[in-house]
Amino acid sequence: MEKEFTQTQHRSVTDVSPVISVKHFNLWYTDFQALKDISLDIPEHRATAFIGPSGCGKSTLLRTFNRMCDFVEGVRTEGVVEFKGQDIFKTDANALRVHVGMVFQHPNPFPMSIRENILYGPSRMKRLSRDEGDQIVERCLTRAALWDEVKDKLNQSGLGLSGGQQQRLCIARALATSPDVLLMDEPTSALDPISTSMVEELMVELSHDHTVVVVTHNMQQATRVADKTAFFYLGQLIEEAPTAELFSNPRETRTQEYLSGRFS
Amino acid sequence: MAKRLMPKKQLEGVGLTLTGACVLLVALVVIALIFMVAQQGLSAFFVDGINFISFITGTSWVPSDGVYGALPLIVTSFGVMLLATLFTLPIALGSAIFVVEVQPGFGRRIFQPLVELLMGIPSVVYGLIGLTVVNAAMRAIFGEAAGTGAGILSGGIVLAVMILPTVTTLSIDGLAAVPNEYREGSYALGCTRWQTVWHVVLKSAMPSLMTAVILGMTRAFGEALAVQMVIGGVEKVMPAGLLSPAATLTTALTSGFSNATTGSVQYHALWALGLLLMAMSLIFILIIHLIGAKGAKNRG
Numbered sequence A: 001m002e003k004e005f006t007q008t009q010h011r012s013v014t015d016v017s018p019v020i021s022v023k024h025f026n027l028w029y030t031d032f033q034a035l036k037d038i039s040l041d042i043p044e045h046r047a048t049a050f051i052g053p054s055g056c057g058k059s060t061l062l063r064t065f066n067r068m069c070d071f072v073e074g075v076r077t078e079g080v081v082e083f084k085g086q087d088i089f090k091t092d093a094n095a096l097r098v099h100v101g102m103v104f105q106h107p108n109p110f111p112m113s114i115r116e117n118i119l120y121g122p123s124r125m126k127r128l129s130r131d132e133g134d135q136i137v138e139r140c141l142t143r144a145a146l147w148d149e150v151k152d153k154l155n156q157s158g159l160g161l162s163g164g165q166q167q168r169l170c171i172a173r174a175l176a177t178s179p180d181v182l183l184m185d186e187p188t189s190a191l192d193p194i195s196t197s198m199v200e201e202l203m204v205e206l207s208h209d210h211t212v213v214v215v216t217h218n219m220q221q222a223t224r225v226a227d228k229t230a231f232f233y234l235g236q237l238i239e240e241a242p243t244a245e246l247f248s249n250p251r252e253t254r255t256q257e258y259l260s261g262r263f264s
Numbered sequence B: 001m002a003k004r005l006m007p008k009k010q011l012e013g014v015g016l017t018l019t020g021a022c023v024l025l026v027a028l029v030v031i032a033l034i035f036m037v038a039q040q041g042l043s044a045f046f047v048d049g050i051n052f053i054s055f056i057t058g059t060s061w062v063p064s065d066g067v068y069g070a071l072p073l074i075v076t077s078f079g080v081m082l083l084a085t086l087f088t089l090p091i092a093l094g095s096a097i098f099v100v101e102v103q104p105g106f107g108r109r110i111f112q113p114l115v116e117l118l119m120g121i122p123s124v125v126y127g128l129i130g131l132t133v134v135n136a137a138m139r140a141i142f143g144e145a146a147g148t149g150a151g152i153l154s155g156g157i158v159l160a161v162m163i164l165p166t167v168t169t170l171s172i173d174g175l176a177a178v179p180n181e182y183r184e185g186s187y188a189l190g191c192t193r194w195q196t197v198w199h200v201v202l203k204s205a206m207p208s209l210m211t212a213v214i215l216g217m218t219r220a221f222g223e224a225l226a227v228q229m230v231i232g233g234v235e236k237v238m239p240a241g242l243l244s245p246a247a248t249l250t251t252a253l254t255s256g257f258s259n260a261t262t263g264s265v266q267y268h269a270l271w272a273l274g275l276l277l278m279a280m281s282l283i284f285i286l287i288i289h290l291i292g293a294k295g296a297k298n299r300g
């Protein structure tokens, strides 16, 4: 259990078809332009990391992918974001969110039992029998590496778990709708090192049959989990490349400066 | 720098004494109050020899004939309270959901001040309006069957309007206190606004909503003036239906005291009603505390 999570073999990201495609995308909060002419492909069944200094628009872009930005008053967009070839702004936002799940910075399990937390998404879509419910709960908790810890207390409140367990519960909850993409906004920034390591391992695991997009302030985390990394600065995408390449051989001076810690 | 009036240490002592005295005073008032009501009320049973069981279960309240059966009063009290809750709850909850989940701007700027205004209206005004509007409406709707229009239904409606602001305001506070993270979590799973409101927001606000309702019920239960003006209040037998005039515990108290001589059996019986009212209110408060404790436990 205590084994240190080790660096993964980065997988190729160039010969993979994109599941999300951003084309000349701009976003304004009322008058403030938070994203400027972003063009970017998110490779399918890979982990992609967004890095960059605070306020550069990482969360904004991530929250565009599942249209959580819709809830902010005064948001205006220009350009195209495609999910599996479909313009996300022309599809039903709720249907999109079933396929594009999200895990938040602060673990936010609902004030319900662990079981109810997992089944929350699926049971909004269809009636589940007891058996189907049990299967989903076990599958998702196992997938989120939480099953062994909670299998005896599925009917206890999710809020009674530790922070790291809560975050894995949130991952399991997101998996329950069988999403293609999992968006994670600084998912480990509120966690202790051991929990962080578990969640990182999970991200790598999941990225074999899900597409994972993670926002992180932790460079090591990006190198550990992401196959591809994109660096943002002041609302612009400065550089995107396979992770190893971006970290060992950044093309842009601002990327070099950021990676060497000259600003943060 | 100005010279200190007293040495610092002494000042601390004064503060402690003053605030401590305030607490003591409040505690004394509460204890004295309970003691007095209990003493006067219990003497109906222990001094005047009224049987407690027949006091609670007797179906006729005619103090002038020495008949003390409080059941009609208890039934009517609960009746108007439940009616008021039934009318108020959907409206309060509906507007709270609209204000918090649909139109927060409108809610905070226009709706909430309006509701707070309603809270400040004295109950006699509600009674007056009830007398002229509600009772007349009862006559218009039910005709002969409504008599003068005074009755349990009228009482329930007037009380519903009276407690509406309290229940609404507390429900708004309860819904607004639900962390936004829960809503985000629900939306991120593909749920619609109404699914989110129903399954997450209402569910996690349940303890505060219950508290809102019970506080409203307590207020309805204890209200005397407005109810007395619209409920008729002379009949002291079991009410036959929602349209029959009746008396509640509170209206029997307010109307009874004017013709009861101090120290008489009738006088003590009225205090016993007061004791009953106080006991009920205590039970309500206790329930609120239990719900609060349970809510705190659920939140981990």
Ligand SMILES: Nc1ncnc2c1ncn2[C@@H]1O[C@H](COP(=O)(O)OP(=O)(O)OP(=O)(O)O)[C@@H](O)[C@H]1O
Binding pocket: A029, A032, A034, A052, A053, A054, A055, A056, A057, A058, A059, A060, A061, A072
């Ligand atoms: N709801 C909002 N209304 C107005 N401006 C906003 C809103 N949300 C974000 N912004 C602005 O948009 C810019 C990008 O914000 P965003 O949250 O995407 O940054 P970030 O890269 O995620 O930063 P951090 O690393 O601190 O989380 C910031 O300048 C921020 O002030």
Ligand SMILES: [Mg+2]
Binding pocket: A058, A059, A060, A185, A215
């Ligand atoms: Mg952010």
